Amino acid sequence: MPTDDTDNFARQRRALDRLGVLLGPRVRRDVSLAQYTTYKVGGPASLFMAARSIDDLHAVSNALREQRVPILVIGRGSNLLVADEGFEGLVVVLGEFAEEITWPQRPGVPRVVAGGAVPLPVLARQSAARGLTGFEWGVGVPGSVGGAVRMNAGGHGSDVASSIESAKVFHLGKGIVANVKASDLGLRFRGSDIQPYHVVLSASFALSWGDQTASETEMSEIVRWRREHQPGGHNAGSVFVNPEPGGGSAGAIIDRLGLRGLRIGTAEVSEKHANFIxxxxxxxxxxxxxxxxxxxxxxxxxxGIDLHSEVRLVGFDAEIAREAGAQVGGAFDGAETTARSLTKLDALFGPLAGDDTLSAVKMAPPLPPEAIAELQELFGDTGAIARPDATPSDHSSDSSSSEVATDASRATSGDTPVADVVDISTAAQLRTANDTAAGVPVMIDDSDHLLPHERTEGSASLTLDPTSPFANTAAAVGGSSMADVIVDERIGRRSWWKRLAPKRVSPLVGFGIVIGIVALVLVVLASPLFAVRRIDVTGVTYADPTLLESVSDSLRGASVFTADLDGAKRRLEGDPWVARARLSWYLPNRVAIEVDERVAVAWFVGVDNRARVLDFEGRVLAVLDGQPTQFMKIEGVGPNLPPGTVPSLVYQAAAQLAVSLPESLASKVKHLNVNGPESLGFTLKSGTVVTLGAPTDIRNKLISVVTVLNQQNVEFIIGIDVSAGQPVVQNG
Structure with missing residues (x-):
């Protein structure tokens, strides 16, 4: 049975499949979201993408214009609860490009710009280490900068609003990046005007120069208080927002009812803090x-107190979310909601308009009588001018008919014909009357009886009414309303070329014909009509533009029949970025160049302090002065290799490791480490150093690492050494 398009689930699955095709290798399917939330529970995301650059977000924005599906942007997942069934949509997390921090130099302006994926505790500790004060409270909030700005996170007497100056926001629906002032973000207690279709790329904070020791002492006190009063384990921090000022804290209110220890299944209210589950x-x-x-x-x-949750529920039934006091949905589906009032943030980006939006038809107001009189005086007697709102009179058909009949008599050979301006309804009535008098064949449209299809195939059939006089073709031929059928009996006779008598051609004439054909071919090849003028290039992002221009210049002006496409192909494939090039010619003067580029996966810094970008095979694709942070970094000073060369085995293994890490581990890795020809490893974002040793038996070593991380809290692990096969864990 064919899939019914009215089935929302089936339609959404098809949309997700199409979106996956549009995004290509950027996305993975059915990725568990438990590892991306602090609750460590929840089902998979239908599509998952770790955005490695702003280009990936633009790709998502463009794809959403083609296929609207729910999309969810998550940071550290510290205020998120994903349903056991998972999330039927696209989940986007920000990669390392959003983990950069720009620090001020003392005694300059103490302004810090932090990427949206920077963990708040990291920002707090590094700010204190540089003598900056004002962000110590962040050490106790397990979230990212982007999520903190979205919900105006805070604690210990401060919050984001107390120091934020501006935020760089990407609009998924429009593909626009804007720097938004703090006053336009709509920040409020544990909330803001930032919507699911906004992605916080970075935020600027105004801090103060202070004493490093005092800041570290304050943070130590915050951490100590948190350990004493708040539980560890799998939770999302405070669940319910404190009521209005003067209403007491949510934890104290829950405590009044003695609900600590309340358990349902695998979840319970914490014995240590009543507002933690x-x-x-x-x-x-x-x-x-x-x-x-x-x-x-x-x-x-x-x-009689109505509590509201700080935690967003994703993938749950709307009724369950409402009963829990949580936000319903929290995911963007490509369409901007209009149920709420316009905010300053909305006004900054402008209204969202999809490709399938149609403008409303606007009717012009009726022309006043004086305007009609002026038009009649200006254009003279060129026909009737009807008001748009005029109703044809009973005799309008007669008057129009008479005007049409006398129109030919008014025109002269020296006049420019001018069509009459008539009322549309009058013309329709006139045409209906004329068609009826002429005896137009009656048609039966049986398209309503066709079987329904998922999409319109454009098929239909027309049948002559058996009662129509035109059903008899013999009678119809003689009439004036249908064309006469003329049959020439000579059509079936012998073809004319078969009637030609065979003639003998002399050798001299044959030789002349051959010479003429050769000359014609030479003229065609030399003709400027077939000289290459248009060169279309596709698939190029990183390939050398100078080489591409040189190849194009060598082809431009040559004949499409004789252009050296093979030589151009070899030159292009000499670029390290180019895996394969295909060149094709098309008449009269076009050459198409299709390039398949290699995919960069990692980079390291050479002795000359320049970055070497590697592909999956370890080949050096480019040497850069900057740092390509959209790719996985390999720490450790490497060799000064030129583009196109391949480094040692350990760097090849590191490049392959960059794209082969298990899903449960990839999101936790900060960078890879190469400390020698037999020393491969990586560092986690928590600071834990993992030593793999020689680049052999990597799969089993990674399994051992994942097992250790699943059994122990990574925050208390200093290092994991699996170089000898068995894991050796160093706790701190």
Whole structure:
């Protein structure tokens, strides 16, 4: 049975499949989201993309214009609960390009610009290490800069709004990047005007120069207080927002009802803090949501206080989310909502208009009588001018008919014909009357009886009414309303070329014909009509533009029949970025160049302090002065290799490792390490150093690392050494 287009689930699955095709290798399918949230529960995302550059976000924006699907942008996942069924849409996380921090130099302006993927504790500690104060509170908030700006995160007497100056925001619906002032972000207590289709790329904070020791002491006190009063394990921090000022904290309100320890399935209210809900390892997201709903219901029934959740519920039924007091949805589907009032942030980007949006038809107001009189005086007697809102009179057909009949008599050979301006409804009535008098054949349209298709195939059939006089073709031929059928009996006779008598051609004439054909070919080859004028190039992003221009110049002006396409192909494939080049010619004067580029996956710094970009095979694709942070970095000073060469085995293994890390590990890796020809490893974002040793048996070594990380809290692990096969863990 064919899929019914009215089935929303089937239609959404098709849209996701098409979006996956549009984004190509940028996305992965059915990636578990548990590893990307602090609850460590939840199902998979249908599509998942780690954006390595702003270009990836533009690709998502362009794809969403073709296929609208739900999309969710997540940072550290510290205020997110994903349903056990997962998320039917595209999940985007920001890669290392959004982890850069720009630091001021003392005694300059103490302004810090942090990428949207920078963890708040990292920003807090590094700010203090550089003598900057004002962000110490961030050490106790396990989120990213982007998520913190979105919800105006805070704690310990401060929040984002106290120091943020501006934010760089990407609009997924429009593909636009804008620097937004803090006053236009709509920041409020644990909220802002930032919508699901906004991506916070970075934020600028105004801090102060201070004493490093004092800042570190304050952060140590925050960490100590947090360990004493808040639980560890799998949770999302404070679940419910504190009520209005004067209403007490949410934790104290829940405590009044004695709900600590309330358990449903694999989730419970923490014994250490009533506003924290814990989830067992391998637990259920639905159990967490049920605990949230139960706590909220009891508080409302007994105290009349309506609690609202800081945690976003994704993939849940709308009713479950409402019962838990959480935001419903929280995902962007390519269409901008109009249910809320326009904010300053909306006005900054302008209204969202999709490709399928049609302008509303606007009717012009009726012309006033004086305007009609002026037009009649200006154009003279060129026909009737009808008001748009005029209603034809009963005799309009007669008057129009008479005007049409006398139109030919008014025109002279020296006059420029001018068509009459008539009312459309009058002309339609006149045409209907004339067609009826002429006896137009009656047609039966049976398109309503066709079987329904998923898309219109443009098929239909027309049948003559059996009662029509034109059903008899013999009678129809004689009439004036249908063309006469003329049959020439000579058509079936012997073809004319068969009637030609065979003639003998002399050798001299044959030789002359051959010479003429050769001369014609030479003239055609030399003709400027077939000289290459247009060269279309596709697939080029990083290939050398100078080489491409040189190849194009060598082809331009040559005949499409004799142009050296093979030589041009060899020259292009000499560029390290070019894996394969295809050249084709098309008449009369076009050459198409299709380039398949190699994909960069990692980079390292040589002795000359310049970056070497590597592909999956370890080939050096380019040597750059800057740092290509959109790719995985390989720490350690490497050799000064030119483009096109291949480094040692350990660097080849590092390049392959950059794209072969397990899903549960890839998001935690900060950079790879090469400390010698037999020393490969990587560093986690938590600071944990993993030593793999020689680049052999990598698969089993990675399995050992993942096993250790699943069994222990990575925050307390200094290093993991699997170079000897068995893991050796150093705890701090």
């Amino acid at each position: 814990q989830c067992d390892p391998g637990g259920s997201a639905h159990d967490v949501a049920e605990v949230m709903a139960e706590v909220r219901s009891r508080v409302y029934d007994e105290l």
